[in-house]
Amino acid sequence: MQSAAALFREVGRPLSIEPITLAPPKPTEVLVRIAAVGLCRTDFHVMQGERRVAMRPMVLGHEAAGVVEATGSAVGGIAVGDHVVLTFIPGCGTCHWCRQGLHHLCAEGARITQGPQLDGTYRRQDRSGADVGAFCMIGGFAERTVVDQASVVVIDREIPLDLASLVACGVPAGVGAARHRARVQPGDSVLVVGCGGDGMNVVQGARLCGATTIIAADIVAAKLDWAREFGATHGVIAQGEKLTQAVLEITGGLGVRHAFVCIDPPTTLLPAFRATAKAGNVVVTALTPDTVKEIAVPPLELFVTQKAIMGAVYGFLSPRLQIPELLSLHRTGALKLRELITRTYRLEDINRGYADLQAGRNLRGVIVF
Ligand SMILES: [Zn+2]
Ligand SMILES: [Zn+2]
Structure with missing residues (x-):
């Protein structure tokens, strides 16, 4: 054929x-x-x-x-x-x-x-x-x-x-990262760095979980407008240390309970890690080019802040369970x-x-x- x-x-x-x-x-x-x-x-x-x-x-x-x-x-x-x-x-x-x-x-x-x-x-x-x-x-x-x-x-x-x-791909990757990997709870605060296909779905996944502070960060202003439609409560156009500072200001100096790295981990992981509260989660949903062999996170900082850095592929749940579930959520208007x-x-x-x-x-x- x-x-x-x-x-x-x-x-x-x-x-x-x-x-x-x-x-x-x-x-x-x-x-x-x-x-x-x-x-x-x-x-x-x-x-x-x-x-x-x-x-x-x-x-x-x-x-x-x-x-x-x-x-x-x-x-x-x-x-x-x-x-x-x-x-x-x-x-x-x-x-x-x-x-x-x-x-x-x-x-x-x-x-x-x-x-x-x-x-x-x-x-x-x-x-x-x-x-x-x-x-x-x-x-x-x-x-x-x-x-x-x-x-x-x-x-x-x-x-x-x-x-x-x-x-x-995109919807389970993002929604599942919030629901099944970080297990965002009602009232939690969330940062989403990179509001493309994955990030936008982390935003709506966090909303589904009942997060009450959802900070969308990107360098394209239009994406922050989109993110608000999907449930973001705040938008930040910044990267690096400025991103960390902006998130700490919004969260009263504490940082967020869960940060999601949805674009370019080599440049966004550390600022997201530092914008995360003690004992919080940093979830990497984005691909890093094969050519990049390591990303530096100061080990003492990791130890004393007791944060978890974790990966999430396919929303950390079997697609056989997740795909029908997500389509049901769409049918009810929730997704x-x-x-x-x-x-x-x-x-x-x-x-x-x-x-x-x-x-x-x-x-x-x-x-x-
Ligand atoms: Zn994909
Ligand atoms: Zn197998």
Whole structure:
């Protein structure tokens, strides 16, 4: 089967729109027609060489929702016609973590930048016959994809698929960081540094948890306006020591109970750490380029202030639990999804979409097929 796809061929170059040949699904796999796929910053980090992948060409794209068109002979619980969200960490179901229901920690997650399918073989070829990888075992920047059932969550058919794509990455990453990693409590104070796709969802996650002080920090004023719509109570345009000072002023010198580092940890982690109250949490939700090997935090300061620095991937909860839960919260009006989509694009315009993201014009751009 032929499918148009956006291929990552060279670091620092635009994605290349080309036809690929897609092989039929193997026994545990499904063929999915992609309906919508979000332009997450992680794919851009790959395009810039800041998040290395093991091969090229590769179809990027990992925030996808679509409709099942065919299933392999051994697939269970997924049928043709089902509406699905694809998960960027497969839940293999058998590793130490998956057996405990912790699919976001699946041992196979270490392989999502490698390129092949979960079984180690390829389903995509370019015009020359060369194997094409699939980022996150998804390869969502394409009309169609073949993925293992471990990467599939079936959802309610009534949910528009453009909105469903958002709960594949950005929404669970942000909302879950507040709800499941930091476990924000009613009345808590929160700082969110970087109000892009992840950060905005931390803001609404903190609001859902009942935080009463939600400080949004960014260097783009428009994002602070957006953040207020999602629940921020304060906005700070500052970075470095000035950011720390501003947060300490707002919190009467104490600092916040929870700080979230949602952009560029090498420059924002220490100011966020210092804006956090004693015994508070600092949660890192953003990717740091492979080239950065360490971030300095004075150890004595860590010890005496008794703060916790923690990572959160995929909102620290199995996507199989979190995706249906988030869609239910949306249905009741508690979670904003439509408001996250700034612009939609056709696949051919994907590079313009990433230029808009880089220029700070998009909260979320989504490719709609
Ligand atoms: Zn993402
Ligand atoms: Zn697993």
